[in-house]
Amino acid sequence: MIIGFLGKGGSGKSTLATKVVDFLSKDQKNTVLAIDADYNMDLLHNLSPDTDIDYLGDNAKFLMKKVLNFNEKTLYADMVLNDDNIMRFTLNPLDEFTKKYSKKISENTYLMAVGPHSENVLNDKMCSHGLSALLKAYLPLLKINKNEYVIVDEKAGVDSVGTGIPTGFDMSIIVVEATLYGIKAAKQISNLLRNHYHIPFAYIVNKVKNDTDLDYIKRELSDGDIIDYIHFTENIDNIHIERMIQYVQRHVETNGDNRLKQSKIKFKNNKLCK
Numbered sequence: 001m002i003i004g005f006l007g008k009g010g011s012g013k014s015t016l017a018t019k020v021v022d023f024l025s026k027d028q029k030n031t032v033l034a035i036d037a038d039y040n041m042d043l044l045h046n047l048s049p050d051t052d053i054d055y056l057g058d059n060a061k062f063l064m065k066k067v068l069n070f071n072e073k074t075l076y077a078d079m080v081l082n083d084d085n086i087m088r089f090t091l092n093p094l095d096e097f098t099k100k101y102s103k104k105i106s107e108n109t110y111l112m113a114v115g116p117h118s119e120n121v122l123n124d125k126m127c128s129h130g131l132s133a134l135l136k137a138y139l140p141l142l143k144i145n146k147n148e149y150v151i152v153d154e155k156a157g158v159d160s161v162g163t164g165i166p167t168g169f170d171m172s173i174i175v176v177e178a179t180l181y182g183i184k185a186a187k188q189i190s191n192l193l194r195n196h197y198h199i200p201f202a203y204i205v206n207k208v209k210n211d212t213d214l215d216y217i218k219r220e221l222s223d224g225d226i227i228d229y230i231h232f233t234e235n236i237d238n239i240h241i242e243r244m245i246q247y248v249q250r251h252v253e254t255n256g257d258n259r260l261k262q263s264k265i266k267f268k269n270n271k272l273c274k
């Protein structure tokens with residue numbers, strides 16, 4: 001299954017995504033691909049401080065298209081819309097693209113990262129969102145089997161949803177703090193996921209300090225499941241994510257039908273991205 005972490009800046013996306021990757025990796029039956037889709041690269045730092053990796057970026061798309069037998073000028077839209085009979089990206093075995101652009105960090109765990117701003121971005125030849133744009137085709141076209149998990153750590157705020165990348169998730173987890181702006185950002189994100197992209201989501205409340213926080217969240221956030229309430233802690237070793245794992249295992253489809261369907265709907269309306 002493909003799970004994406006979304007939420008306001010600083011809410012705890014990278015911390016929780018890191019914990020989930022570590023937890024899933026402990027079971028040798030699993031294969032885990034962690035994707036850092038944020039240019040600040042905190043997931044990359046948490047999982048592998050040495051940054052020796054081929055970053056996803058504007059050049060990675062050429063190999064991605066080649067591996068699926070598409071011409072390098074083919075639009076992402078056409079790759080996803082015309083997916084009949086095409087090859088898929090796979091984790092077991094790793095296809096050529098996934099192998100080149102991921103780093104093996106343990107026996108069963110791989111890490112991909114959207115890299116720092118490139119010359120093309122700095123010279124205004126492309127928008128920084130273009131660095132991660134290939135995920136819009138990679139995620140829906142990634143074939144996922146049982147015991148294979150992809151954890152995506154996204155950029156902060158609603159911007160990460162506006163890119164359209166979440167159509168490639170089987171489920172989004174929105175990390176929310178019990179603050180006015182935390183809840184506002186979470187609702188902006190959930191509204192788009194529900195009404196525009198039709199992607200399942202659930203909330204995880206993080207950094208809860210007291211009963212007042214709990215009451216506030218319960219009053220304000222009633223439009224989706226709340227998986228768990230995680231307390232503020234000085235030591236992040238005290239954060240437990242078992243409930244989150246149980247929740248996604250109960251609620252998430254692993255066949256990828258929805259992410260492919262929703263990605264096709266999105267691309268029918270927008271063919272520009274290449």
Ligand SMILES: Nc1ncnc2c1ncn2[C@@H]1O[C@H](COP(=O)(O)OP(=O)(O)OP(=O)(O)O)[C@@H](O)[C@H]1O
Nearest residue numbers: 008009010011012013014015156207230231232233
């Ligand atoms: N439950 C918690 N209790 C206390 N501190 C926490 C908790 N969860 C996360 N933090 C801390 O909050 C800070 C921000 O967390 P993190 O980097 O995971 O957020 P983020 O949503 O990924 O931020 P960004 O939007 O910048 O990517 C970190 O210093 C992290 O250690």
Ligand SMILES: [Mg+2]
Nearest residue numbers: 013014038042
């Ligand atoms: Mg982060």
